Amino acid sequence: MCGIVGYIGDKPAESVLLVGLERLKYRGYDSAGVAIIDDGDIIIRKSAGKLRVLDEILKENPVNGTIGIGHTRWATHGGPSTVNAHPHNDCKNKFAIVHNGIIENYALLKERLIQNSHIFKSETDTEVIVHLIEENYNGNFLESVVKTVSQLDGSFALAIISEYHPSSMVAVRKGSPLIVGKGDGENFIASDIPALVNLTKRIYYLDDKEIAVITRDDIQFYDFSGKEIKKEEKNISITDKLVDKSEYEHYMLKEIMEQPDIVASIIRERISGEEILFNKLNFDNNYLVKIGRIIIQAAGTSWHAGLLGKFFIEGFARIHTEVDISSEFRYRNPVIEGDTLVVAISQSGETADTIAGLREAKSKFIKVLGICNNMASTIARESDAVIDIMAGPEIGVASTKAYIAQVVSLFLFSLYMGKIKWALQPEDINMYINELKKIPEKIKEIVDKKDEIERLAEQYYNRNNFIFLGRSYNYPTAFEGALKLKEISYIHSTGYQAGEFKHGPIALIDENVPVVCIATQGEIYNKMVSNIQEVKSRDGNIIVIATEGDKQIQKFSDKVIYVPNTIDILSPILNVVPLQLLSYYIALKRGCDVDQPRNLAKSVTVE
């Protein structure tokens, strides 16, 4: 939520910052801005609206200079307006700052600063930081920042420049992610790695409560007391192929289409012969065998993956498993005993609610397993052990390939636990592995039918409400289908457990509400058919996801999307794919910005 970039070197800062912001716009896109030191003066250009508005402003009014900071915003304090866009400056325009995070004590600080005659221009929490730096400045840039951060409560990643120090910039991290890139005669700051693709491969991850003072040729690191520290340089291997849209119109479609390859590569990485490999897992089997209870906590789509995780873990390893929404888990003072493992699932690894849940568990001396797509993220680094879901960078705000990678990773981890706990026979494990190996080809068959789903979208895109129904392994699929649709098309949609539907929500049914029913072959197929008939007899308009060859389902449905057959427990991996495509095409036909839906950001780093 909010993307930060910084540049110092010999190239025009404006163009480097715009490239970086373009790569980070998934983190927020309601306004954007840059501050560049041009001939000794800080020049700020910023605007409400998407990055292209800033781009236009800079084309008309370019800024020279080779040091600058930039920001793409997802509003928290103060609406998405030009005045609230970052960067913010102090009363005398001697400092400029960009910020990702939230300053919790900003109201008190602002009141005091106003009493001390500081003049505020915006409604943001961020602006207090730059006025504090102004107040604390004694000729030493670093010291003024050290003093300022000691006065702030909350989470913040900051990049700061100053007219007093036109040859250096300062980066600060507490809570919100920030990295420093090392170049040759140039250096960079960024919220996330994609901003640095093609610029450098050498990076430093700032840890919590660390500061970097960056010049063209040097990077020095300090802790929050101002003491110098050493940090290890890391090499990143991300290529622009992974962060570009290739031939696709949107990242979301590209990421949906990548799913067969991602599942295939997870299988390649995690299965060797009949063995499931979690050899880099930082837990030994003596610990794993003693786990008596698992609590999964996550948000949004990752929570839906967690709901499936419960089926897998309880089914394969017979370990009692609960699934909590992170923002609830964190505040309900959960009862957790010593043999409990907390699992934090997060694509980004930076979701504030899930981080808070992780810290809640650790404060009770409970071990945490992170399941992440970003091994450099806060969750990956603070967890006691991590499973890398290996989906590659996901840029579309609507999570697709990361969901499938989370589900496949949970499936394999649960089989692994089932083996360790002696809850599964080797022949059962082999059967599940063999079925999983067929999944990539089956996903491919579904994505290859995307034109058929596009035609379906044509018939339904102008509806105002949608309902998604599923049972057993596929009620999380119904939840996920509904979330995908509402977040990118702004159509009201809700997922229900189909058996629960008759206990109230069925009152919603009339001929205008499409009801998407997941009714692939499996143990509860007949129950699901009964639920569909309940809806049909009340004039519901029914779209069914069914198993290829199921002709009888056509009697109860207005439309059928067929998916290949698989075992019941793996069906959610296939069934979600047509729902992703349906949402994508419906949103497209409604003219929505699929990759950057309104009001959202890819990574929600505020509570």
Ligand code: M6R
């Ligand atoms: O990065 P995380 O997996 O922790 O993100 C959690 C949710 O914010 C995320 O899944 C969100 O619901 C997506 N926009 C869903 O498509």
